[in-house]
Amino acid sequence: MHLDHFCVKIFIQAPEKINYSQTIRIFHSWIQNQKLSGTLIDVVDYSHVKKGPGIVLIGFESDYSIEEGSENNPGLLFKSKISRSQNTGHRLADAIEDTINAAREMANDSVWNGEFSFFTDRLIIQVNDRLLAQNNFATFEKNEMEIAAGLKKYLDHSDFNAEYVQSDSRQLFSFKVDLQKPLTI
């Protein structure tokens, strides 16, 4: 079965400068103005939870959050809940596209006065389904070609390196992507 339910995280530069509570207003405005595709439902504030999901924009097809995460590495996290495409590569490309669209909207919001930016040379990608993807190197090996195809489909080039991220086997299967050509946000 193809991999599905990709989560993509893009990391915030200089996170110490950011007042994350502004994200609440921004996410609400995305709902008001239908800034992203899909059905956007509500905004949930989990900023009281240390190493938690932060501020979450709940959607029917996907969730978006500005989160610190368990590794103390703030970023925008995209979680795909409904897949639109039929195979691993297409689903991955869709997920990255949605992430970057959201990142662009976030970074360009006027409230930041240009101070909000993302690292454009790296991503962490997870599969949010333990049965589809066991967290081990064998999963990465088995799907490496499809992953590469998906990355190439979105990036339109092959100047990247994808590498399995070894972690506690209970965690989600993850791989990191280093980009020789930075993303445009």
Place this chain on the structure above:
Amino acid sequence: MKKSNELWKPALGTKISESLSNEIDEFETDIARRKSGQIDEKIFAETRLRRGTYGQRYDNGKRFDGNQSRELIYNEANPTKGVDTLWDAPGMTRIKIPFGGMTAEQSELIADLAEEYSDGIAHITTRQDYQLHFIHIENTPTIMRRLAAVGITTREACGNSVRNVTACPKAGVCDCEVFDVSAHARVMTRFFLGHHDVQDFGRKFKISFSGCKSGDCGLAGIHDLGLVARIQEVDGKSLKGFQVYAGGGLGAVPQASRLLYDFIREDELLLVSQAIARVFARLGEKKNRARARLKFLIQKLGVEKFRELVEAERKVLPPDERRSTLLAEGYSERIDMDAAGSDVGELTDEQKTFLERNAFNQKQKGFLAVRVLLPLGDITPAQLRGIADIQRKYMQGTLRLTVTQNILLRWIPLDKFKDVYNALHELGLTSTGSDTISDVVACPGTDTCKLGIASSRGLASELRSRFLSGEFSDDPQTRDLQIKISGCFNSCSQHHIADLGFYGISRKVGGHTVPHFQVVLGGVRTDNASEFGMPILAIPAKRIPEVVKHLLSDFKKEKNSNETFQDYIHRTGKAEIKTRLQPYTKVEDFQSSPQSYTDWGDVRVHSTKDMGIGECAGEVIARIDFDFGTAEREVFEAQLALDASDYNKAGQLAFQSMMSAARGLIKLSFLDISKKPDQVKKEFDERLVATGLFTDPYMGNKFANYFLDAQDHSNYEKDSAHQLIEEAGLFIEAAHSCYARNGDKLERIEASGVA
């Protein structure tokens, strides 16, 4: 809808018991049948509620975005999953954790579910449940299977039945307890789960166990059935037993439970509880949901009369060996007492503070229990896995969830305290002050609940941050007070028994809707929730922090030595307090203070347009509708089996479906009908055929004979199975028709001779 849903059942294999597996299969079939329009939406709604599958705010497909009410677009082809509840709209799954006890494996599974199906957070409720939000209905059977594989069920977490049985989280380790009530809570859970006597309530039924009379853990005073441990000397023997309190409940109008029995022996526990359930099922209000809790029945009858009815019911209860076998099985956690530690050793200042504020010595020398404070009851998957690691490395037995939305780690040897502290610190879980004033309890409120009026969690988060920042002082005189905040008057946070309680309301100011909270003071949670606070006055949500600061400041200045907060409130008088707080009721106009018109944690102008119909009660569905629903599902499954060429299964299911329909009709006048086919046929023949009640006006007893002539065997072939399925379908229709014609005549309960 996870792609892996279809893979989980084979993957879990035999990890799930057959009975649980069958139940979940049935629910999955019901989902498919609802999706294809074969089940009525109200019946499906109550069915899913009884599987712990709730609706959430905005599930009617509308949301006020701050400017206008906007439609949330889902697949129009999908049906509703309840009245005004869209199929694809996210819902909530409530997971029962009896007496709050969890193993490491169970903690890890909750982590996985929160990550894969929810928004990345697991939430602990004020009744020792877990809740996961933003769940899609089609993922719920998989969630149930994965839970079942580690021994957890969502069954009857919601709906008009027995909810999670709670117990004091310190049960077994508390030096105040009379005895450990964990076993009894577990026995009660197992006895009542799916029991036919708890399927016909007009409203929910909540049970709790307390190890002692004076504590604030079990809260017998606010439960439908509250059991408080007692030991009584009888004929020179010390017998374990319980005081029995009944008819307590909060909701909009709180009612303290009444003492029903001063002492029952532990071997009478299930008998008495079952008798109470049957009286409630028979005589409780069913039409008017607002008056359908047990408290209203006891109010109406009086305690004495209610006790008489329970005693009469006891006498006619059919024998059930489970009442004794379950108790004999009991429950105990294997503890190695040699693991006890001698000393916590040298501690840093932070560790000392944590030890002082968050830990206590167990009654068993050498062991500590540690309270882990979870802000607003929320925990991440990574934190849960870390907790599971702590359970395995340093703890024994189960951890316990608490009604203050925290986790209690138990059986930690003294010399492992530092290791546990360090592990918790890595997880970000060493906040001090669990169960104190900075540990604010809040229900989900407007975050996810359809009934929420104001943001309980938003306010709770704000108050907590003011305590943590030092703006509100960390004063020993006020530290042990508790703040509880509900999003509406229904008291899911138990605000009536808080020192400072608040519940959400709204007020119109200058043509705008402004979120407010009613201030509720004077509650007492000790002595098993002995006193309820009363509302004083309504304060704008954004001014509540000022009110809290004022009240705490006045208390510290004016209290007499050793005076409790409740005594201070009584002595000062509510009229005086109201006068003092009156200035805080003022709301500035919209132009000068637009932030007053939004709620905590929200940027939208406040509105009550997003409220909906609560599912807390569930629709009252007559028991027979469930029985007919079961029959219809079974005959449907028989058809599927026939299509799959499993003729024996097809035939047996067809026979079973007729049994379900027949028993449903019989139960209207004879509740304790056997499940044995020959007994059922005999009762059916005598009560329904011989009396003419089942006789079809045009077809006579043709359909009755389909059932009376059918045999339960395992030699079906294609034709015989097919025929029986056809006959079963016609028999079920005839049963519906019989009920429609003669329902009133059939509804006469004879079991106890009391109408």
